[in-house]
Amino acid sequence: MxxxxxxxxxxxxxxxxxxxxxxxxxxxxxxxxxxxxxxxxxxxxxxxxxxxxxxxxxxxxxxxxxxxxxxxxxxxxxxxxxxxxxxxxxxxxxxxxxFLPRAATVERCGDKYELTEWLRARGVPAPRTYRVTDLRHLERIFDRLGNPSRAWCRIRAGAGSRGAAPVAGPGQARSWITYWRDMRDVPVSAFTLSEYLPGRDLGCQSLWKDGRLILVKTYERLSYLGSGSQPSEVSAVGALTKTVCEPGVVEISVRALRAVDRKASGVFAVDLKEDSSGVPRVTEINAGRFTSGTNLLDLTGKHNMTAVYLQLARGGVVDLHEEYEGTEHHYMLRDVDAVPRIFHADEFFDGVEDARG
CATH class of the missing domain: 3.40.50.20 (Rossmann fold)
Structure with a gap:
């Protein structure tokens, strides 16, 4: 085409x-x-x-x-x-x-707090999250979270883990939010506090047309670009990412997207993090755009997702229905000033001599 x-x-x-x-x-x-x-x-x-x-x-x-x-x-x-x-x-x-989702869907997914509230009200696994309205009320929020040893503090909108960090208590959260308010002009009301999710960092990218799921793939971030210099310890940009077969991640992601928009169209990238019991919880939905690491999903497996997207957008015939490509063991390596590389696990030591003794 x-x-x-x-x-x-x-x-x-x-x-x-x-x-x-x-x-x-x-x-x-x-x-x-x-x-x-x-x-x-x-x-x-x-x-x-x-x-x-x-x-x-x-x-x-x-x-x-x-x-x-x-x-x-x-x-x-x-x-x-x-x-x-x-x-x-x-x-x-x-x-x-x-070829975008509906305007209301884009708006809902753009506010992480509103999205989380929407999903939890509909039985979709998402972290317990509370908005910050006043720095004097942080102790109250920690009480509602069960006074955990660690909570997750982040800004309600934006990408790249901006303003995100794990915090050990109300005092640390207060200092973090105050810094962003005083030095970066981010209002206190832009922040949320939620339960900390210690498990795997997973992603699910899918294509939809008029409420029909067309194609879906899953991946896991193993390490992050710039993580050593970021308080959040994580980033939306994976340095090392791999394809995974995780039907449970697909099931939760599809439930989330159908809860957000029964007539979904376009591309959606769902971020999930496992809780302490290993249950993936939806932390974010990027509606209307491909994940920045989409090469890993497009250049492996049977179907290039951008090519299918293009056909759907142009009204072409796409003979796929709820197609899950659970391709495994493909890795994508990214670094600053380097073109991303994709390789299979079998190629780990191609051209490499082991001199470790």
Whole structure:
């Protein structure tokens, strides 16, 4: 299927990985990129690139529409949560050129506290979470959590574990939130405290059309980029990630997405963390965009998810229904200034001599 695509946040790691997957899955593509940062844009691997105003600028939508018209774009694909939210707000100007979840779904998934409350009210496993309204009430929240030795403090919106950290008590939580309030202008009300989940860090990416599950794959993050310098100890960006076969993760993720939107369409990336009993709990849903490590899912197994997404978006026939590809033992290695590498477990020692004695 030939198509002309516009990929946002061009030049970023997530966008570059998305472009790599798209080209691997569909040969006859013209890919155009856009970004509001001319330096990041210079790193884009798209065929043509455009500098546009920031998302918050009143002329952003008009500039984007000019690019769409000039390049005869068939489909605009967002590469970040901010891009998804911005495109969702102007979807009326891009009719037929977006394959996004409904606006209410995008908004609900954009607020981690509201999402968690929504899921728990519908019986979907998610961490007990309380919003912070006043620094004087932190002791009360810890009491409601059962006075654990560790709780999870994070900002309700955003990506990349921004503002997230484990905290050992109300005093530590107060200091952490105060720092972000005083030094980063983040209001106290932007924070939540939730139960700490010590288990595996899992992910589930799926494609939907009009409420029908089309294709789903699962993965596990084993280590993280920059984790040594982040108080959270984790990140949304895995340094080492592997494919896993976890039907239980699929079952919980599908329940979560059906609870959020019975008519779901587009791509969804669900993050889950295991509790102390090994039960995966949904911590986040990225609605409308591929995970930044999507290469691991697209370049292994039978189906490239970006290629299937493109067919669904363009109205093509996709002969898949609730297809779960539980491919195992494929690994993706990422590092700063390095192209991501994907290899199978059998290839661990190819070209490597063991000199450990």
């Amino acid at each position: 030939s198509a002309r695509l516009l990929v946002t946040s061009a030049g970023s790691g997530a966008s570059s990985n998305l472009v790599r997957s798209l080209r691997a899955g569909t040969a006859s593509l013209t890919i155009v990129g856009c970004h509001d940062d001319q330096f990041i844009l210079k790193n884009s691997t798209a065929d043509r690139n455009y500098l546009v105003p920031p998302l918050s600028h009143p002329r952003w939508a008009r500039a984007l529409r000019r690019v769409v018209d000039a390049e005869k774009i068939d489909l605009v694909i967002p590469a970040s949560d901010r891009d998804v939210a911005a495109l969702s707000r102007v979807r009326g100007r891009l009719l037929g050129r977006l």
